[in-house]
Amino acid sequence: MGIVKKSSSSEQIIDYILKKIEDQEWKSGDRLPSEREFAQQLGVSRIPLREAICALSTMGILSVKQGGGTFIEEYNPEYLGKNFKTYTLLSKSLIDEIFEARIILEAEVAKLAARNRKDDDLKGIRQAMRRHSKTALMFFDGIGTKQEVLLDDNDFHMGIAAATHNSFLYQMLDTVRSVGQNSHLYDDKYVMNREEYKEAIQFHEKIYQAIAEQKEDIAFSVMENHIKTIRSSLDVERMKKEFGEE
Amino acid sequence: MGIVKKSSSSEQIIDYILKKIEDQEWKSGDRLPSEREFAQQLGVSRIPLREAICALSTMGILSVKQGGGTFIEEYNPEYLGKNFKTYTLLSKSLIDEIFEARIILEAEVAKLAARNRKDDDLKGIRQAMRRHSKTALMFFDGIGTKQEVLLDDNDFHMGIAAATHNSFLYQMLDTVRSVGQNSHLYDDKYVMNREEYKEAIQFHEKIYQAIAEQKEDIAFSVMENHIKTIRSSLDVERMKKEFGEE
DNA sequence: TTGGTAAGCTGGTATTACCATTTTACTTTT
DNA sequence: AAAAGTAAAATGGTAATACCAGCTTACCAA
Incomplete structure (x- = not known):
């Protein structure tokens, strides 16, 4: 029995x-x-x-x-957010919540990265930043795809998350970013016009500087502004789509 | 085929x-x-x-x-952290990471709760707070169990998380709290001496006041201190256990 | 010692049959 | 005609057996 x-x-x-x-x-x-x-x-x-x-x-x-x-299995924080990578049915209100959470996480992560980063971390972040600015500018000359730009942008942000040396925060940010970007509501709107992207590149450089110099508060506030700026431009796009063209 | x-x-x-x-x-x-x-x-x-x-x-x-x-299934943020509720094999370094993440999350959650809370949220938080202080004091008179005190404490903190009206942050905090408290390293050390717990109750009241009056920065900093205090006392206990008695 | 080969472990899949619960449709009753 | 009850069908859950695919081991040959 x-x-x-x-x-x-x-x-x-x-x-x-x-x-x-x-x-x-x-x-x-x-x-x-x-x-x-x-x-x-x-x-x-x-x-x-x-x-x-x-x-x-x-x-x-x-x-x-x-x-x-x-x-x-060994304890593996990777599974923390893994479930959501493919899930795309998000309502408008959920997207707002995601962005709210993302702003908080990105800013705190930048702050903690400024505190905990090693020299090796800086190298990775710098490389991703330069690759991103290159692919972004090339994209506006008709070379490369939007996806490449987004990948490099993601490498930059997740490189910062890695510099926190905190796997939980890393996974949380990864989750929030994945959930947001996989949403069908934002399919082709993430890279906007040339000015907005130049602005983003400037944000990245400021953030990198702050982390390199270990200025926690600056890293926090610049990152916060960076993400808020993105949210604003996405909201504008959403308005256009709802009231405009179609 | x-x-x-x-x-x-x-x-x-x-x-x-x-x-x-x-x-x-x-x-x-x-x-x-x-x-x-x-x-x-x-x-x-x-x-x-x-x-x-x-x-x-x-x-x-x-x-x-x-x-x-x-x-x-309908989209359900509940699953974000569900996987970890039962997993207990944590190393010392991971526990440090968890506390670091928890401090950040609890503080930001308190801040956002102060911003977004409705009157109904306050009611729930207040009830949990009073229940907690009652069971905590009774516990030191030999009435009730430590688990009851921990449950009420959890209700208080998660009630604040609910007041953010952000299901992602709620689930993240729930995850971090669950992972930490289920660790076998902290089995019987969470409720310390009478003084420490009176201190915690005072923290709770200050936090509640700040959220009620929608003072975001105060909610943030008091909560931050609250969790940091807990971490300190746990570290002390850990030292005792490593070098002391056994 | 080295190399390979074969046997036997493991999880992965297929097939068939039957059980437990839910749904559906029909019959019966009022 | 409406309601209630009942039986049939559909669905997921489990069992038993057989075989396939990848890995481990041990043994044998060079």
Whole structure:
């Protein structure tokens, strides 16, 4: 007779595995029994066991390797926001919330980066910044795509996040940026006119300087203005689209 | 012949479903074909299809009802941090990162709450605050458990987060708080001596006042000090444990 | 010692059958 | 005709078995 008793089998199995982890009986890196063996121990078939393993691996708690086995995963903050990278159905009000959160996070991240950054971090940020300004200017001469510009811009911002040496804040910012940019409401509006982008490049340089010189408050406020400026221009575009052309 | 072609079947099915959602062919509330029918359409068996559905439902993108069907879920920020509620294996350095993130988030959340709070929000915060101070004082008279005190404390802080009316910040704070408090390193150290807790209660009252009067900067700085104080006392406890008793 | 080969582990998928719950449609009752 | 009850069908959940695909191991040959 198995250990499982009530309600959905797979859920009970999930609880069973989580309890083993919480009780420290199973630690990071440990291998679970093979599916056949484990299923027999629990008194269930492979199907609900696999459902449980699937759910836990989606959460990042387990990892499965074909031919190898199933293992307890190392704690990995990457999964914090991973779920949302592909989700695009956002309402107007949610987008406002996202931007509000993004302004706060970007500014605080810049501040913390100014405090914690190493010399190596500066190098990465600088490279991304220069690549970005180059691709952005080339884009207005008809060379390259908007996506390239956005990628370089993202590298700049996430490079700053990496300089905080705080994986939680990194992942939170990554989430907020991804969710926002994947929204179908902002598909082709992110890179605006030439002036606005030159302005953005200037913002980037100021932010970089502040981080390099470890001026936390300046990094905070300039970044805050930078993101607020972006939000404003996006709002303008949204107005155009609602009342204009079509 | 099915639609699926290369690599892992279940992953392809996941991509297939996500693409349908991104292309707006399937919207929130829509019902997927039944497992048998859908599997036949894709040219696979039910097993990999169920694996895909399992993964997507743990991400919060699908929801399944036995006897009913499988549906596209409404966008739900709740899943942002849900994964971590049970995960407890944290290293010392990660705990430092968590506290750093928490200080930033709690302070910014308090600030935003002071800006956006409605009168109803104040009511909830006030109730939690009073319940907390009551259970905390009772606890030192030997009545009630530490867990009750922690729950009330959590209600207070999350009530403030709710007052921001920003579900992203709410979920981020919830995540950071959950991850930190579930750590096995802090099992029985959260409620310290009587003086420290009276201090915390005073902090709470100041924070509440600032939010009620919509004084953003005061809410920010008092909350920042509140969390920093907690971190300090926890560090002291950690020292004791490392060099002391055992 | 080195290299490869084969056996046996592992998870991944297919098939079939049956159970549990929900939905639907029909019948019965009022 | 409307309401209530009941049976049938549809759907997800589980079981059992078999086989495929990738990895590990051990053993053998050079």
